[in-house]
Amino acid sequence: MFFPLAAFAQSGNYTVSGKVRPLGPNAKVYLVRMTSEGQKIDSAAVTDGEFTFNGTIENPETGYVMINPDGVGGMRSRNVKGVQIMFEPGNIKVTSKDTANNIDIVGGELNADNTRLQDMMTDVDKRTEALRKEYFAASPEKRKSQEFMYDITKRSNEIEADRAAIIRKFIEQNPNSLMSLFALKQYAGAIMDVPKIEPLYNSLAANVRNTKLGKDYAAAIEKNKRIGIGAVAPDFTSKDTLGKEVALHDFKGKYVLVDFWASWCGPCRAENPNVVKAYGEYHPKGFEVLGVSLDQPNAKDKWMKAIHDDHLTWTQISNLQGWKDQVAALYSVRAIPQNFLIGPDGKIVAKDIRGEELTKKLVEIFGN
Helix, strand or coil, X not given: CCHHHCCCCCCEEEEEEEEECCCCCCCEEEEEEEECCEEEEEEEECECCEEEEEEEECCCEEEEEEEECCCCCHHHCCCCEEEEEEECCEEEEEEECCCCCCCEEECCHHHHHHHHHHHHCHHXXXXXXXXXXXXXXXXXXXXXXXXXXXXXXXXXXXXXXXXXXXXXXXXXXXCCCCHHHHHHHHHHCCCCCHHHHHHHHHXXXXXXXXXXXXXXXXXXXXXXXXXXXXXXXXXXXXXXXXXCEEEHHHHCCCEEEEEEECCCCHHXXXXXXXXXXXXXXXXXXXXXXXXXXXXXXXXXXXXXXXXXXXXXXXEEECCCCHHHCHHHHHCCCCCXXXXXXXXXXXXXXXXXXXXXXXXXXXXXHHCC
16 A cells, blocks of 8 residues: 555666667667657667667656667668657666567556556557558548548547547546656647646646656646636737837737747648638737747748748747747747637637637627
């Protein structure tokens, strides 16, 4: 009864050693760590089917072991196979009889719990892979078909809904496991729904919530509350395409859609025509759009070209800092496209409304 409530080993040294066969003489293994500072990648040669990595962590992390059997093409080669791994203090062993198609990860409580979670998702993983193969097997002409893409999207959404249900079940059944906190982050996704996530977080055992990672996630939940529907939208100032400072409070008294996007973001560019249509119809009634671009440094020309090509005639601002953009950080934006509809009183009235949802909301506000 006492063991599940014991303190987790948070920081220390780890060793990831592997024995995988058969492999070519130039085989390489990549270790990918998802840290608070971003993705970190290490690599090692494979000698007689064996490899070793050593490192130090301050907090447990998630990541991947990626194996390239012939070493050609680096980590992005089609031949590369990978498996998720949890980085925790101690010795972690990677074994496989047939390269990376059937890898076992052994070592530590986190990896044991993660293996249980991955086993629970075997069926949805198979369905995902089958759907992926079906999509890529289709001809370019078939992929342009609206009916085909609607069917693929519908089935993909159904699979992801089943995946989410499995993850939620794991969290509910394993409140004492630190793996449940990692699973909760996956379940929440990049855009957190606080009313759905906070009760699950509160259901975790105190020993999980009191870890550094647990406290950090509690802080993230509180931060997301400040940008929830009904909250006063945080004010900000940034520069437009001409270098002129623009502030959110400049739009007070109007409905304004704060639209986070970037020239390099395919889904953002696909959504732009919907925003253009909505702006054309409802701008005369008082609807405004404020585009916030997450374009990269030295990419102003690409940002300007996208504005021109997509016919975005509303105010556009950007710090040209990519994911380090201060406005994005203020609104906890970790994925785009993402938007916030702010009312005349400065309060958030809707979030992440796109396509028909955006039009529906504007009809509700302004009428047909």
